[in-house]
Structure formats: structure tokens, C-alpha cells
Amino acid sequence: MIPDQELADIVDTSDLFPWTAEAYVKLAYPSQAWNKLDLGCVYSNNPKAFYVSDYIHSVPLKGLTPGREYVYSPSGSTRTFTFTMPRAPGSWDENNPMKIALWADVGQTDVSFAVMKEVLAWKPEAALLVGDLCYADGWAPLWDRFGKMMEPLMSSVGHLTVIGNHEISQGATQAVDWLNRYHTPWRASNSTTPFQYTYEMGLMYVIGL
Known part of the structure; x- marks a missing residue:
């Protein structure tokens, strides 16, 4: 809580x-x-039960090189994915400007899926999702469905997120689903809470609140 x-x-x-x-x-x-x-804020859409995902894997990665592509495979799966680390803080290439995706109020509609594919085609170095990700409103199964819809983008592009009012619902689910799925670099930025953090890449200084 x-x-x-x-x-x-x-x-x-x-x-x-x-x-x-x-x-x-x-x-x-x-x-x-x-x-x-x-x-x-909103009430939970599932007041009779609290859903828990079967598996949520979180792996901290250290010592990654900016601009380098990495290949990974989740444990127990034969599928492989790739992602590229954003450029180093303070770096700039006038022939290759930094490209960042900024998105809010995403939802889980046909339009959401179409926008996700469009963003993926842009090949951004990173993506910022700034609140109201999946409109679960306390109904946790929608977070799993959102993750499946966003997998093509989120598996290949690094994301930073912040919460909106739809991530906080009355009852026992205040941002719990978001906290367990979308970790923030709050400790690395010397913050005292996951809800506030900073992150630097290229000439961009991101402040998450």
C-alpha cells in the first residue's frame, strides 16, 4: 500500500x-x-478477489554498454529477443539524432495496438510511458493482457514509466500491479521511492514523478 x-x-x-x-x-x-x-482515481473492477500473476520474472542487468545490442532469452523459453541500450549520458551525434517515444493513456484497444506497431517501426532508442498504461483500474488480469499486447515493443525497446490515476485504485491494490511489473531506476538515482526517479541518456535528463 x-x-x-x-x-x-x-x-x-x-x-x-x-x-x-x-x-x-x-x-x-x-x-x-x-x-x-x-x-x-477509481475503484477496483474486481472487488471479489485479488488476482496474482503466475510468473513475473525480474532480472537486474549491470555493466551494459551504451549503444550496444544485446540478445536474451527468458528462462524456460526457446524464444530470443534483442534490445539496444540507449546512448551514453552527454553523448550526441548530429548525424544520428536521438529518437525517443513518448506515450500516455495507452489502453488496450485496436488503436492502442496500431500505435504500438507504429512506434516500434520508428525504432526509438527508448520509450516513456507517462501514466494510465492499461486502464486496469484494479483488475490485475488486464495487466497481463496489456503486457502481451505490448510485447513486440517492450521486449526490444527500453521503457521508463510513471503512474497515473488508473494505476491507483481503492482497496488493497494501490499501484501494486505496476510496481511489480515496471521497475524504475529509483535506487540508482538516490530516490527514496519507486514513484520518483531520474535517468540520463544522451542529452536527455528524464525526471519521473
Whole structure:
């Protein structure tokens, strides 16, 4: 479960909007954030049970060389995949500008799949998914289906993600599915939470909030 203060940092918009704005929310204390969820977050679509994926494999990779292509095969599978590390921080090639995919509110529709294939054809060095990935709204099986739909892109292009309101639902599922599937480089960037991180590649400095 997300700590009160971390949720409050997301819900409290008083530093971002004037008090007359519709989206203005100011909290007197962190635990008030839970009473504000209905304004921007959603209830679980599966209130009778909590689903757990059979297998979620996570492997930390260290010492990878920027710009180098790697071939890998998941344990227990005969399939192989390739990905290329983004260029080194601070590097620039005027003959080969850096190409990054930026995508939000992805969903799981025919349009989502078509956009995914289009992004893959662009051959970006990395992709940023900035909230509302699969619209599971607390129904965990949709995360597995989303992963299968996005496999061609996510298996070959490095991704960084942040949460949106559809990743947080009331009950016992606050961002749990996202946290277990899409890890962030928060420790490497000296952050104290997976919900906030930084990452540098080429001339780009990414701040995830």
C-alpha cells in the first residue's frame, strides 16, 4: 500500500494550480489524500478477489554498454529477443539524432495496438510511458493482457514509466500491479521511492514523478 505521504504528494495540487481551479486540492494532513481519491482515481473492477500473476520474472542487468545490442532469452523459453541500450549520458551525434517515444493513456484497444506497431517501426532508442498504461483500474488480469499486447515493443525497446490515476485504485491494490511489473531506476538515482526517479541518456535528463 502507498504510504499516506506519497499519495498526498500526488493528490495535493495546491502548488500547481490557483485556488480557483477545478483541479485545486489542498490537504491539511497526508491521510486526507484517501478521501480525495474519488476525484481522480477509481475503484477496483474486481472487488471479489485479488488476482496474482503466475510468473513475473525480474532480472537486474549491470555493466551494459551504451549503444550496444544485446540478445536474451527468458528462462524456460526457446524464444530470443534483442534490445539496444540507449546512448551514453552527454553523448550526441548530429548525424544520428536521438529518437525517443513518448506515450500516455495507452489502453488496450485496436488503436492502442496500431500505435504500438507504429512506434516500434520508428525504432526509438527508448520509450516513456507517462501514466494510465492499461486502464486496469484494479483488475490485475488486464495487466497481463496489456503486457502481451505490448510485447513486440517492450521486449526490444527500453521503457521508463510513471503512474497515473488508473494505476491507483481503492482497496488493497494501490499501484501494486505496476510496481511489480515496471521497475524504475529509483535506487540508482538516490530516490527514496519507486514513484520518483531520474535517468540520463544522451542529452536527455528524464525526471519521473
